[in-house]
Structures are given as structure tokens and as C-alpha cells.
Amino acid sequence: MASIERVKSCRKSPGKCNKCDREIKQGEPYKFWKITRFSSKSVRCVDCPDPRPSQLTNSEFYGQLYGQQESIEDALKSGEMDEIIGAVDCAIDDFDGMMSDLDDKISNLESSFPNGCPSLDTLQERRDALEPYKEELESWKSDAESRWDSDKKEEDDENDDFKPDPAKTKEENDEALAALNEEHNQNLRDELVGDLEGISCGV
Numbered sequence: 001m002a003s004i005e006r007v008k009s010c011r012k013s014p015g016k017c018n019k020c021d022r023e024i025k026q027g028e029p030y031k032f033w034k035i036t037r038f039s040s041k042s043v044r045c046v047d048c049p050d051p052r053p054s055q056l057t058n059s060e061f062y063g064q065l066y067g068q069q070e071s072i073e074d075a076l077k078s079g080e081m082d083e084i085i086g087a088v089d090c091a092i093d094d095f096d097g098m099m100s101d102l103d104d105k106i107s108n109l110e111s112s113f114p115n116g117c118p119s120l121d122t123l124q125e126r127r128d129a130l131e132p133y134k135e136e137l138e139s140w141k142s143d144a145e146s147r148w149d150s151d152k153k154e155e156d157d158e159n160d161d162f163k164p165d166p167a168k169t170k171e172e173n174d175e176a177l178a179a180l181n182e183e184h185n186q187n188l189r190d191e192l193v194g195d196l197e198g199i200s201c202g203v
Helices: 060-078 081-112 118-151 170-197
Strands: 005-007 030-033 042-045
Touching: 060 081, 060 170, 081 118, 081 170, 118 170
Parallel strands: none
Antiparallel strands: 005 030, 030 042
8 A cells, every 4th residue: 555755845836636626836735645656646735634545555456445444434434323334234245246356366366376376375365354354244234233223212212221300391301211312322333333343354
């Protein structure tokens, strides 16, 4: 993956930011990266976010892997469990396709190089890392769907921890119940998200 270089003050304008299209002026700070040694330089102003990992590689495998991980990260920021589960489901489907593609490439190389070769070792390493990662995501998705469907509470659902306050109006007690149920949902969401964030791919 390419590294990001940061320049505190440019001697001459490096051109336009490839994110916001603003011209970076002489003397301004900026950042840049090159995907390969011989590729052209990509430039960004300091006001725009750093490129994401999927934008820092020319590898099809890592581009797909990082892209799906970034989609999950974006869903996590939303805090919506349905969106998070959906992003994980899309990643699982994509990883299935990636594994099938790796299997085809491995089979072709094994036919051409029966004694093995470095490229074959690399593909097998990726395959061996991707499969358990996908399986962990599948296990998380199954658990998350089951627990979210069964344990999530609506605003007016009964809650064993809730005791109505006789000194309050029905409306006030209803609001207190809704707040308690939302706290319950948030705790459940945090637990499931924590489990998901603990899953990683070994390549």
C-alpha cells in the first residue's frame, strides 16, 4: 500500500487537489502519494481527508478487501444496526466471489507450476486468510440478526427494569420507559459493534 507524504510548504504549486479540485498555491502545505514507483503523483490539499486504503493500492485483491472494510466502517459510523448488518452481508457476498477467483487462479498456477512458485504461495496465503475472515463475519451476522430481532425493544415494550413513578403523569412515565428501552438498545448495539470491530483479516 502506498504511503502518504506530507509537505509543509511547497516551493511551487503541485497542481489541483484531486478531491476538491482547488489549486494548491505556492507556499501552502499539501500531501501526495504514488501507487507505484513509476505512477503519476496524486495530490490533495490539507483540508481534504486522506485517501482511504482502497485508494492507495493497485492490487485488485486489496482494493476489494479494503473497499468492503471501508463500507463496514461507514455503516458503523451511522450507528444503525440494519445498515451495519447489510454492509457485512455485502462484504460476505463479495468475499465469496474473491475466494472463487482465487481458487481459479490457484488451480491455473498449480497446473503450470506443479513444484510451486512465489505467486502461488501469495495467492494461497490470501485464500487461507480470507476464508476464516469471511466465516467470522458470517457468524457475527447470524448472531447479530438473531439477537437484534429478539432483544431489541420498541419504545412502549415492557421492561423488567422499569417501575412507573406514581408521582408522574402517564406521558412522563411513557417517556421514561422509551428512554430506558433506547438505553437497552444502545447497550445491545454497542456490544454487537464491539464484537464486529474485533474481527480482522490476517493479510
